[in-house]
Amino acid sequence: MKDKLEALLREGTAKIQAAQTENELQEVKGALLGKQGSITGLMKELPKLDVSLRPEMGKAVNNVKNLLTEQIEGRREELKLKASEISLDFDYTIPGTKPAIGGLHPITQMCYDLNDAFRSMGFEVFGGPEITSEYYAFDNLNFPPNHPARESMDTYWLEGADSGEANEKLCLRPHLTGDSVRYMMTHKPPYRFVYPGRVYRNETTDARHERAFFQYEALIVDKDFTYTAGKVMIKSILSKVFGQDVPVRMRAGFFPFVEPGFEIDMGCLVCGGKGCSVCKHVGWIEIMPGGTPHPNVLRAAGLDPDEYTGFYVNIGLDRLVMMRYGVDDVRLFHSTDLRFLKQFN
């Protein structure tokens, strides 16, 4: 009987663990502890034993009964927790419900990235008016009186204010540089600021040319600032924006409001400088003009150019954004087409 009891405990334990549902477990329980159950059967055999053996065996049977009961209850809890109320045909591959997502214009995003980068280097963000006088658009910036850019083919002059003195002639700003003078006139040096914004040029448009575009200028004015420090500044900013070390080179270039002037190129990120169609096989991409502010510009701001110097860059954001995402038509930026704009969210 002792052997029988042990075998029963072993088999019972196995059956309990094998039960996969509460119903199965209930069946196992019936087979062990029910009226016709094996343990019950053993209990019934107890009176047939010799009296001297009865207490010990009774204890043993009870013990097994309790062990099995405990195991059944334990298994029942386990099964309860494992059970799901959801049927097995639940399709977990159906796409999730997307939260509605709006977004900033890709150019705004780039502008804010640059703002963050420049502000981390102690630059202030400044903005000026989009309608400007000829005086601030050109005269202050060392554009000679008959510079071609002043002609109507390049600049949007305002009706009724397209002639007269330079401070009366008004136009949509063709570039941001006038704002640098505005800032310097109203602040005390040394200066360290950026002035992003929209600018307008009267041009024929195509995939690479727009009438309205977004520029980002930065200016440092201080005593004894060398152009090589400017190079360090540009490198730091670009590396932050593109998330990798970006090679930068500065070469001779000409712009009326800087002297010396530079064309600033960054190493082509597409081919890593080896040469590809994006960089016209030279490994470099022209991204911004820059240089030392022209003495006349500093004078216009009331500074002594012998004492002060500095560094200036003008970043074309449209171009930079086109490079960031591979956009091949600049006109898309003003298209207001949500199918385009939503790709950048």
Place this chain on the structure above:
Amino acid sequence: MKLSLNWIKDYVKLPDDMDLTRLAYDLTMSTVEVEGAESLAESFDKIVVGEIKEVLPHPNADKLRVCKVDVGEEDIKDIVCGGSNLYAGEKVVVACPGAMVRWHGEGEPVEIKNAKLRGVQSFGMICASVEVGLADLFPAVEEHEIMDITSFDAKAGTPLAVALDLDDIILEIDNKSMTNRPDLWGHYGIARELAALYDLPLVEFDKYVPETTETYDVRIDDTERCPRYIGARVEGLSVKPSPFEMQSRIWRVGMRPINALVDVTNYVMLATGQPTHVFDSNHIIDHIEVRRAKDGEKLQLLNDKDLALSTDDLVIADAEGAVALAGVMGGAKDSVLPDTSSVILEVANFESKGVRRTALRYDNRTEASSRYEKAVDPERCDIALSLAMKLFAELYPDMKVTAFNDQYPNKLVKKEIDVELEWLDRRLGKRIPKEVVEKKLGTMGFEVTFTDEKMHIVVPTWRSTGDVSIKADIMEEVARMYGYENFEATQITTSFDGAINQLDTDLVRKVKEYLAFRCNMQEIFTYPWMTEEFVNALLPSTDGILALATPPSPSEKYIKSSLLPNICKAIVKNERNFDEFDIFEEAQIFLDKDYTENYKNEKLPCQKRHLGCAFVGKSDDIDNLFRRAKGVIEMMPRYTHMEGFTFERNEKPYWADNVVWLNICLGGQKIGDMALLSKKAALACGIKVLSAVLVELDMDAFVPFKSRTNRYTHLPEFPMNDYDVSFLVDSMVKWDEIYACIMSKKNELLHDARFVDEYKGKQIPEGKKSVTVRLVIGSSEKTLTGAEIEAVANSVVKRLNKTFDAGVRTV
């Protein structure tokens, strides 16, 4: 601009082993952008001289011949050809298998392969000039003519590039990179830069000294516009082709050879950057005068354009009338003609802006005008004259100058600049040895004299027309020739006065980020100009709106006085693809009023930063659309930390629906509107199906909080209870009134009343609506019992019944 490296080598002896990539790089870094450097010989790869030994008929085609051709290989090749000028002994151009040619001069180059032509195997191809890109140098007289180079003494098998001496490198310079450098627009100018870069000597031109004592009659009427005019009568000439080498050089850099007389003038311009011109001297009556054109004066140009001139144009004229448009183009009647045997050579200087104006006025920019526009210096006439006379003498050994005049009334003054050495060191961040500075500047023509603390510099004439005038220019010359890459990186130092705190700038960004990321709206950019149909649809009139003098198109002359016209245009554009979308734009608006002088010396019109929004959705649920929009505006101040808005109804926007509109106010001032776009305006815009709630706000009026202003409130110790009450009121009663009524009597236990919903329709009597309100009831001292809560609710219900006849049972 294209440059021939061989031509440049006439003026500066570049080492034979000069690395071309290096040269292009150095020139790009220091002077101008080199966009390409192509080997001319490479484009004639596998194209050789062939000698025709025999011309046989083609067995299967009348128009084709089978030529036995010696191409310098052991065996004589059979080449099938349809040329009309084939003969034994002719030297021809053979494209061997593997060469690239353009079939009949059209399309992309294709590779030549051994092939059977009408059953006869042909080795490569005998080419017409157009097929190897040489039509300008070897023009075909007849259609099927092949290129005959018998006159070139070349053996069969010689590469064509060698036979024609085309082994050259063509540099392509980006014109934009040298608009400020009039001295660079010719081979000599670039040679001068290379001489300075590599410390090499530059070849000088001899000064031309006329032998004749007869003065040619030149009269300059406008010395401002024409600082210098050299006129020389040259006799003993004729119209004939120029030597092949001269033609070849002109052709290599992109111009077409014409005849020897014209080619000389073009050659001089390409070499020195100084345009020149020749007139048939038999056609110039009496004298040359340089004067302003008479109003309406007629002139036919060399390109047959007939002009009626303006008094702003400068012309070259003789006793009878205009013969050329100064600095732009010669006249058709009096320039080189087929029988020209003597000419008046013009080497002159014209003022840049005048030339530009004239060229633009007649849309007639030329190689000459584009050079004059850059401000060529008058002294360059000397080297151009020297070269022109040298070439005439070479081409016409019998030529004679029989009259000469050099009128130079407006002499150019060389710029003089003093540069303190200490200043130069400080700006460059390092000291560059005196000898280096002197050598580099010297090669470029600057005269440098050193004293202890400074250098005195006399700028050469060719850099004195505006390019170099101040000491910063000298610093640039030194730095770029020393090499920008030879300066070590310098750290940026800074001193901190304090953290940057820009509340207004930050507020704009916060508002935009709130709309984009919290409210799921999409930012758009639009142009500053508005389209007329949208202006008419949305704005009461065009009074006070600024306009462009030269708009992008006639219907886009007005610039934004409101952001809404362009936003509506964006709605029309997107209505095709989406049936629900919310967009916004932040941009400047402009008004023709309130002119103020914010900065010295300029009075500008009113310009403000506006925010425009559109909430667009289907037309069947305006209530929801409106509440979506209103929620965005209501929550904006809280998220962006600024003074809150209030809504009022004082002034219906022109474009708004008669019922659904609000004015948005701040501190009692109206700063914007929010309304449903009226049906009429929507239709006028072309918005066909959807409805839009529009918002426009003056962002300049926003007042950012200096810091966060809300205070912490203690969490309630005892539970708050929501208690919903529904009741019927007249449908015209507004929520504001209901709320005011509920809260009108102070009750410490009643904390708030919140709108839950509103219902009109079935089961509700006509003219009534059912409103559900959630009362928030609780005590700070204890947990309220059901009876206590109901007592509060009942007092509210009583008030509602009394005020609105709301008909709710008390509990």
